[in-house]
Amino acid sequence: MQDLMTSSASLGPQLPKTPTGIDGLDEITEGGLPKGRPTLVCGSAGCGKTLMGVEFLVRGIQQYNEPGVLMAFEETADELAANVTSLGFDLQTLQGQGQLRIDHVHVDRSEIEETGEYDLEGLFIRLGYAIDSIGAKRVVLDTIEALFSGFPNQAVLRSEIRRLFRWLKDKGVTTIITAERGEGSLTRQGLEEYVSDCVILLDNRVIEQITTRRLRIVKYRGSTHGTNEYPYLITEDGISVLPVTSLKLAHEVSDEIVSSGVPALDAMFGRHGFYKGSSVLITGTAGTAKTTLAASFAHAVCSTGKRCAFFAFEESPQQLVRNMRSVGLDLAPFIEQGLLHVEASRPTLNGLEKHLVTLHRLVKEFKPDAVVIDPISNLITVGNISEVRSMLTRLIDFLKISNITALFTSLISGRNIQQEMTEEGVSSLVDTWISVRDLEGVGERNRGVSILKARGMAHSNQVREFVVTNQGVQLLDVVIGPTGIVTGASRLTQQMQEQAQALASQQELERKDREIERKRRVLEATIANLRTEFESVEEELRQINHEELVRQQKLADTRRQIAGTASAE
Amino acid sequence: METPPTITPEEETWELRLYVAGQTVKSVTALANLKSYCEQHLKGRYKLEVIDLLQHPQLAAGDQILAIPTLVRKVPAPIRKIIGDLSNQERVLVGLDIRVVESK
Structure with a gap:
C-alpha cells in the first residue's frame, strides 16, 4: 500500500477512480470511472x-x-x-443484506396533472434517502430520460437534471447515468451536455449478419484512456470488454524448451523444440498433415504431464481422437485424465469476440500450458481480414503474456503457395513458422516440412520429407540425388541405386582383399622354400666344417704320436 | 346567485395527500390553494394529510413522488396525481375530477 502511494505520488496527482470490476473496462479507462462523478453510458x-x-x-x-x-x-x-439472474447476480440477496437498494420510479404521464410551479425535490429526497440509508458509494440512474415523457415542462426538467448531477457530485457518489442513443447526438435528450466528466458510448452493429457490440470512451475529462472502439460481449458472467491488445511488448520470456512431438522435427531446431510461451504457426495446403502435427504437439505436451487446450474448428473431439489414433497418437487417455481439453465448435457459431472470450475463459479456468488452434484460417469465414487479424493479435498477445505455448495451424490455398504468406497476416506475430507442403513429382505427391523462421534459435534449412505412419509423423533422411533432394519413388530408386553401388564397391573391396591374401600366401611359400634351401646348404656347410675339424684333429694326433716315438728311440 | 353544487363520483370521504418538502413558497401556496378548493367543493367530506418528505423521506417511494409539491387523491379510486402549486383552479378540479355544475 505504501508502495502504491509513493508510486502514484511520483506520477503526479491522478484523478481518483472507481474500479468498475467489469472485465476489461478498467483497463481501457485506466482504473475505472471518475470517482464521485457522474458517467454517462449511452447506446441504442x-x-x-x-x-x-x-x-x-x-x-x-x-x-x-x-x-x-x-x-x-x-x-x-x-x-x-x-433479468440479471441468468448472469448470476442475485439482487434480492444483496438487497436483503442492505448493500443494494433498488428504487423503481414509475412515471406515467396519464396519471399526472400539472398545475403551476413545481420542482423535482421528491426525486432528490428519494435518492438521498436511498443513498444515506445504506451508505451507498455507487448510484445508477436507468434511464433518466424516462422523466422527459412524464413531465411536459422541459425547462423545469432540464434545470432539475442539471441540479441533480451537481447534487450527485456534491454527494460524492460515483454515478452511471444511462441514456438512449439519439440521432445525430449521443443521447436523445442531449444529456451529454450535463455530464461532462466521462461519456461511454455503446454500439450494436451488424456486419455481414454477425452482430458485434462495441464500446468507445467518447470523453474522459482529466484522464487518458483507450480511444479505440473495443468489442465487448455479454457473456454468462456479465459484460466482457476486450482490450486485450497489449500495447507494450513487455512479456516475460522463458528459456524452457517444449518438444514439437516429432523427434526428428525437434532435431531441425537448434535447441530441439520450441521455446515455452512462444507462438508457432504451421501453414500448409489441404491434406499436408497440419492437424496431425498439431495433435503430435498436444500429445507431447500431455505426455509430460502438462495441460493442453485444443480448439478444433473442423472436427469433433471424437473424430479427432479417432483420426489421431489411426496415426498412433492416442489422445483419449489424456482427455480422461483431464490433461487435454478439446473445445470443438464451428467458427460460424459465434462471432470472433465470442471465440476470443471462450478462449480467455478456458485459459483462465483450465490453466493450460499449451494451446492449439486448428485452424485459424477458418475464422476468416466469421469476420473480415482486419478483424481476424486484430483478434489474433490479441489472442497471441494474451497467450504470450500468460506464458502459454501456442500452436496454430493455417490452411493456405493452393494458388498462394508460392508467396508463402498467410492471409491473416499473423506470420509476423508468430515466433516460429513451420511450412508443410506438397512436393509433387512424377505421378505422386509427397509431404515436405521446412522451417521458415524460428526466432532465437538456429534451425535447419532443409525441406525434409515426412510420412504419416501408424506410429505418427516420421521424417525421412535426406537423400540427395543428381538434381538435389529427392523424394518419394525417386528417393527409393535413388536408394536402390546407392545400395547397388555400395554392393559393387563392397565386392570389389573383397576381391582385392582376396588378391592380397593370395599374394601373401605365394610370398610366404617362396620364403619357406628359400628357408628350406638355406637350411640344406647350411647343413651341408656345417657337415663339411665338422669333417675338416675331425680331419685336423686326427692329423694333430698323428703328429703327436710320431713325435713321441721319435723321442723314445 | 347560489353556490354551485358539486357532484362527486360517489358520496364518500375523500382522502387527499399533499407531499411537500419543507416550508417552501410552492408548498405553502399549494397547501393554501388546496384548502380553499376543498372548503369550497368538498366541505366536510375530505381528509387532508400533509406529508413533509424532509421529515419522512421513506414515504416518497410509496406514492411514486418525484415532483414537489404533489397532491395525491387516494380515495376515490383511481389514484390521481397533481403536481405544482395548484394555482390553476380549473385544472386542479379537472385533475381531481371534481365536476362543478355550471349554473351561473
Whole structure:
C-alpha cells in the first residue's frame, strides 16, 4: 500500500477512480470511472446499458465493498432481478443484506396533472434517502430520460437534471447515468451536455449478419484512456470488454524448451523444440498433415504431464481422437485424465469476440500450458481480414503474456503457395513458422516440412520429407540425388541405386582383399622354400666344417704320436 | 346567485395527500390553494394529510413522488396525481375530477 502511494505520488496527482470490476473496462479507462462523478453510458436499444449499470453496482458490492443504489425508471425491481439472474447476480440477496437498494420510479404521464410551479425535490429526497440509508458509494440512474415523457415542462426538467448531477457530485457518489442513443447526438435528450466528466458510448452493429457490440470512451475529462472502439460481449458472467491488445511488448520470456512431438522435427531446431510461451504457426495446403502435427504437439505436451487446450474448428473431439489414433497418437487417455481439453465448435457459431472470450475463459479456468488452434484460417469465414487479424493479435498477445505455448495451424490455398504468406497476416506475430507442403513429382505427391523462421534459435534449412505412419509423423533422411533432394519413388530408386553401388564397391573391396591374401600366401611359400634351401646348404656347410675339424684333429694326433716315438728311440 | 353544487363520483370521504418538502413558497401556496378548493367543493367530506418528505423521506417511494409539491387523491379510486402549486383552479378540479355544475 505504501508502495502504491509513493508510486502514484511520483506520477503526479491522478484523478481518483472507481474500479468498475467489469472485465476489461478498467483497463481501457485506466482504473475505472471518475470517482464521485457522474458517467454517462449511452447506446441504442439492446446494447446492455442497464446490464452495465447493474454489473457496476454488483461488482462494486462484491469486489470493492461499496454499496449501491439503482434507481430504475423503466423496470421494476423484480423485473430487473429476474433479468440479471441468468448472469448470476442475485439482487434480492444483496438487497436483503442492505448493500443494494433498488428504487423503481414509475412515471406515467396519464396519471399526472400539472398545475403551476413545481420542482423535482421528491426525486432528490428519494435518492438521498436511498443513498444515506445504506451508505451507498455507487448510484445508477436507468434511464433518466424516462422523466422527459412524464413531465411536459422541459425547462423545469432540464434545470432539475442539471441540479441533480451537481447534487450527485456534491454527494460524492460515483454515478452511471444511462441514456438512449439519439440521432445525430449521443443521447436523445442531449444529456451529454450535463455530464461532462466521462461519456461511454455503446454500439450494436451488424456486419455481414454477425452482430458485434462495441464500446468507445467518447470523453474522459482529466484522464487518458483507450480511444479505440473495443468489442465487448455479454457473456454468462456479465459484460466482457476486450482490450486485450497489449500495447507494450513487455512479456516475460522463458528459456524452457517444449518438444514439437516429432523427434526428428525437434532435431531441425537448434535447441530441439520450441521455446515455452512462444507462438508457432504451421501453414500448409489441404491434406499436408497440419492437424496431425498439431495433435503430435498436444500429445507431447500431455505426455509430460502438462495441460493442453485444443480448439478444433473442423472436427469433433471424437473424430479427432479417432483420426489421431489411426496415426498412433492416442489422445483419449489424456482427455480422461483431464490433461487435454478439446473445445470443438464451428467458427460460424459465434462471432470472433465470442471465440476470443471462450478462449480467455478456458485459459483462465483450465490453466493450460499449451494451446492449439486448428485452424485459424477458418475464422476468416466469421469476420473480415482486419478483424481476424486484430483478434489474433490479441489472442497471441494474451497467450504470450500468460506464458502459454501456442500452436496454430493455417490452411493456405493452393494458388498462394508460392508467396508463402498467410492471409491473416499473423506470420509476423508468430515466433516460429513451420511450412508443410506438397512436393509433387512424377505421378505422386509427397509431404515436405521446412522451417521458415524460428526466432532465437538456429534451425535447419532443409525441406525434409515426412510420412504419416501408424506410429505418427516420421521424417525421412535426406537423400540427395543428381538434381538435389529427392523424394518419394525417386528417393527409393535413388536408394536402390546407392545400395547397388555400395554392393559393387563392397565386392570389389573383397576381391582385392582376396588378391592380397593370395599374394601373401605365394610370398610366404617362396620364403619357406628359400628357408628350406638355406637350411640344406647350411647343413651341408656345417657337415663339411665338422669333417675338416675331425680331419685336423686326427692329423694333430698323428703328429703327436710320431713325435713321441721319435723321442723314445 | 347560489353556490354551485358539486357532484362527486360517489358520496364518500375523500382522502387527499399533499407531499411537500419543507416550508417552501410552492408548498405553502399549494397547501393554501388546496384548502380553499376543498372548503369550497368538498366541505366536510375530505381528509387532508400533509406529508413533509424532509421529515419522512421513506414515504416518497410509496406514492411514486418525484415532483414537489404533489397532491395525491387516494380515495376515490383511481389514484390521481397533481403536481405544482395548484394555482390553476380549473385544472386542479379537472385533475381531481371534481365536476362543478355550471349554473351561473
